Amino acid sequence: MAEPQIEIKAENCSGCLRCSLACSFYNTKERVFSLAEAQIVVRPDESNAWFNVEFRENCTSCGICVEHCDFGALTW
Amino acid sequence: MKKIGGYTGKILKIDLGEKRIFTEPLPEEWISSFTGGLGISFKLAYDNACPKEDALGPKNVLIFGAGPFVGTLIPGACKTTVVAKTPVSGFLGISGTGHLGMLKFTGYDNLMITGEADRPVYLKIDDDVEICDAGDLWGKDTWDTTEALWQKLGKQFVVACIGPAGENMAVQASIIVNKYSAYAQSGMGAVMGSKNLKAIALSGSRSISVADPGRFSELIDKAYHQSIESQKETINVFREWGTLRAMGPPISQFGPHEYKNYSEVVPPDLPYKFPLDRFMSEIKRGDISCMACPIGCKHLIRMLKGDKAGDSMAVSCLVGGFHGFAAHCAVEGWEDAIRCDELCNRLGMDYLSAGSAIAFAIELYQKKIIDKTDTDGLELKWGAAEEVQELLRQMALKQGFGKILAQGLIKGPQLIGKNSEKYAVHTRGHAIYYDPRRAMSPDLFSDMINASGDRFHAPGWAGKTITKEFLERHLGMPPDQAEQAVTDMKGYGLARFAKWAEDNATMFECLGLCQMPPHQKVELSVWAGLYEALTGIKTDGEKLLHAAVRVWNIRRKFDLLEGRTRKDDSFIAWRFVTERLASGGEDHDPVSEESFDALLTEYYKERGWDPTEGSVRQESNV
Ligand code: SF4
Ligand code: SF4
Numbered sequence: 001m002a003e004p005q006i007e008i009k010a011e012n013c014s015g016c017l018r019c020s021l022a023c024s025f026y027n028t029k030e031r032v033f034s035l036a037e038a039q040i041v042v043r044p045d046e047s048n049a050w051f052n053v054e055f056r057e058n059c060t061s062c063g064i065c066v067e068h069c070d071f072g073a074l075t076w
Numbered sequence: 077m078k079k080i081g082g083y084t085g086k087i088l089k090i091d092l093g094e095k096r097i098f099t100e101p102l103p104e105e106w107i108s109s110f111t112g113g114l115g116i117s118f119k120l121a122y123d124n125a126c127p128k129e130d131a132l133g134p135k136n137v138l139i140f141g142a143g144p145f146v147g148t149l150i151p152g153a154c155k156t157t158v159v160a161k162t163p164v165s166g167f168l169g170i171s172g173t174g175h176l177g178m179l180k181f182t183g184y185d186n187l188m189i190t191g192e193a194d195r196p197v198y199l200k201i202d203d204d205v206e207i208c209d210a211g212d213l214w215g216k217d218t219w220d221t222t223e224a225l226w227q228k229l230g231k232q233f234v235v236a237c238i239g240p241a242g243e244n245m246a247v248q249a250s251i252i253v254n255k256y257s258a259y260a261q262s263g264m265g266a267v268m269g270s271k272n273l274k275a276i277a278l279s280g281s282r283s284i285s286v287a288d289p290g291r292f293s294e295l296i297d298k299a300y301h302q303s304i305e306s307q308k309e310t311i312n313v314f315r316e317w318g319t320l321r322a323m324g325p326p327i328s329q330f331g332p333h334e335y336k337n338y339s340e341v342v343p344p345d346l347p348y349k350f351p352l353d354r355f356m357s358e359i360k361r362g363d364i365s366c367m368a369c370p371i372g373c374k375h376l377i378r379m380l381k382g383d384k385a386g387d388s389m390a391v392s393c394l395v396g397g398f399h400g401f402a403a404h405c406a407v408e409g410w411e412d413a414i415r416c417d418e419l420c421n422r423l424g425m426d427y428l429s430a431g432s433a434i435a436f437a438i439e440l441y442q443k444k445i446i447d448k449t450d451t452d453g454l455e456l457k458w459g460a461a462e463e464v465q466e467l468l469r470q471m472a473l474k475q476g477f478g479k480i481l482a483q484g485l486i487k488g489p490q491l492i493g494k495n496s497e498k499y500a501v502h503t504r505g506h507a508i509y510y511d512p513r514r515a516m517s518p519d520l521f522s523d524m525i526n527a528s529g530d531r532f533h534a535p536g537w538a539g540k541t542i543t544k545e546f547l548e549r550h551l552g553m554p555p556d557q558a559e560q561a562v563t564d565m566k567g568y569g570l571a572r573f574a575k576w577a578e579d580n581a582t583m584f585e586c587l588g589l590c591q592m593p594p595h596q597k598v599e600l601s602v603w604a605g606l607y608e609a610l611t612g613i614k615t616d617g618e619k620l621l622h623a624a625v626r627v628w629n630i631r632r633k634f635d636l637l638e639g640r641t642r643k644d645d646s647f648i649a650w651r652f653v654t655e656r657l658a659s660g661g662e663d664h665d666p667v668s669e670e671s672f673d674a675l676l677t678e679y680y681k682e683r684g685w686d687p688t689e690g691s692v693r694q695e696s697n698v
């Protein structure tokens with residue numbers, strides 16, 4: 001696994017899931033939308049603003065999720 | 077059915093009485109006739125209709141739907157809907173939220189629930205579907221229910237649940253998703269409660285395929301450009317304020333927040349009781365967004381009062397709370413208004429429906445039509461936040477005077493008697509949120525004749541200058557009709573425009589799109605292109621709109637089975653046709669029933685319905 005160089009600012013996360021949707025669509029061979037195959041996971045977490053954001057182990061640090069985050073929760 | 081992109085191709089059906097779980101294929105001809113999501117739900121509702129049966133009885137059918145766009149990256153592709161016969165009016169009710177897109181990833185386009193469980197249950201839908209015991213959840217509020225299910229199942233589950241209001245079948249009961257997002261109006265929480273269904277928990281590992289990924293991603297970029305990139309400043313305003321935008325001009329000038337049960341206009345100093353700079357500096361903590369939406373018009377806010385003061389809560393539609401409590405009940409200041417919102421959310425009730433029922437009660441009390449002997453000692457005054465909160469609790473628990481208010485604005489006044497119905501301000505039982513004495517707009521007209529709880533039949537047109545070009549490019553109106561419509565925007569054009577705006581809104585709902593104004597900036601041809609690239613089915617704007625027309629016909633047919641007539645459509649609350657609205661120097665006449673009726677005839681004609689009764693003609697294709 002490539003160590004993601006991406007910085008997560010979970011306090012800015014709106015829960016839109018655009019990162020996960022983009023990750024699966026642009027990175028799967030079949031070009032599908034799938035939350036299970038996305039390498040970034042967004043879940044409710046009130047101890048941390050409202051959401052928690054984590055990378056899964058097969059993340060390649062390609063940066064597509066960063067491009068799709070309009071809320072400044074993911075930055076290089 | 078062969079796999080078509082965008083759709084999962086399956087409907088999940090659950091009979092709670094028989095404890096039967098089964099799936100059926102989504103018929104291809106339904107896709108071409110009704111597109112998806114809401115359209116398919118209406119078809120299911122119509123096919124399973126039980127006319128004149130109690131909306132809160134086991135025969136009512138509760139149907140969730142997510143259109144083909146939901147679960148994809150199309151900006152704003154999040155809207156899911158729930159429909160059933162509503163206890164508010166006995167006709168078809170609809171409610172929507174942008175947070176149940178997980179349904180698609182569990183492998184279903186629609187979820188239909190029938191029957192009544194013999195004890196409290198919840199549904200667990202992931203790779204399997206289970207009906208689980210909810211004995212330990214019954215009685216809990218929506219926040220505690222959600223937390224308990226997250227603890228048991230994990231936070232990968234999206235939880236849609238009811239609170240005490242739904243359990244006790246208050247007609248104002250909503251369904252709350254992940255502790256904040258609501259299927260707010262039309263009492264769908266009460267329908268869930270009548271089935272002993274406390275919650276639905278969903279977590280899906282399925283995927284959504286795309287027929288032509290290359291073209292699809294090009295068109296996503298185009299839609300993103302038209303809705304977001306080309307109007308960054310507007311987007312920032314939407315994100316910062318969300319629906320609170322409506323507190324200021326121009327929207328406020330159309331009377332969305334009439335005061336004290338519509339007996340007065342909002343006093344000019346009311347906004348000062350809700351300083352927006354304080355909202356930004358002390359209350360708002362962050363942006364919340366629906367699935368796939370880059371706008372994020374919802375808020376994470378800080379609670380200011382009560383046992384949770386200082387904690388955060390997410391809210392979908394803050395202006396709904398402003399309408400319901402600050403405008404209708406004259407509650408002043410962020411502290412109490414937010415506390416009312418919190419209570420409503422936890423009890424599982426809709427802000428606007430609950431607020432307007434309470435405003436009705438306060439007015440009756442102030443007019444001495446009811447007194448302390450009716451309210452179990454509660455003194456009802458405008459702006460008395462503690463009493464408002466007490467009534468919210470009583471409505472949810474069906475106790476005290478709340479038991480009567482929980483019957484809604486049609487049955488409640490019947491139980492009270494004493495001509496109290498004069499002060500019940502509603503359209504077929506649904507709370508209203510524009511004052512028609514101010515100005516009739518296509519959206520308000522649509523809301524008055526077609527209110528069924530979703531509030532987005534024809535949204536956001538009040539106060540906008542409508543050009544012929546706009547009608548053609550965005551609503552798909554043929555040029556000659558568009559020409560005619562813009563020349564008479566008060567009469568013929570208004571009724572005609574209402575129908576086209578409704579069709580457009582319904583097309584959005586069937587595809588699974590949010591209808592906030594920024595998303596409406598995307599051209600019809602782009603939506604049609606996205607549909608083709610996603611599904612592999614050839615289409616164009618005209619075809620998608622034609623499907624929306626069919627959806628309106630089937631929806632109308634359901635209501636006709638329930639005995640809907642022109643009289644139901646032309647109902648206008650007593651206050652609006654009798655009292656003048658005095659607003660400073662500007663006075664507004666009562667609504668003329670005659671001219672409203674004339675609009676109704678134009679509208680029926682435009683829909684191709686019988687111009688006298690509004691019945692759907694035999695030849696109309698459903
Ligand atoms: S960096 Fe690439 S692989 Fe990793 S989560 Fe983001 S989009 Fe997915
Ligand atoms: S990290 Fe960004 S893109 Fe992902 S859910 Fe949060 S706000 Fe949306």
Ligand code: SF4
Nearest residue numbers: 366369372373590592
């Ligand atoms: S504009 Fe607001 S309501 Fe619409 S999808 Fe985006 S966040 Fe949700």
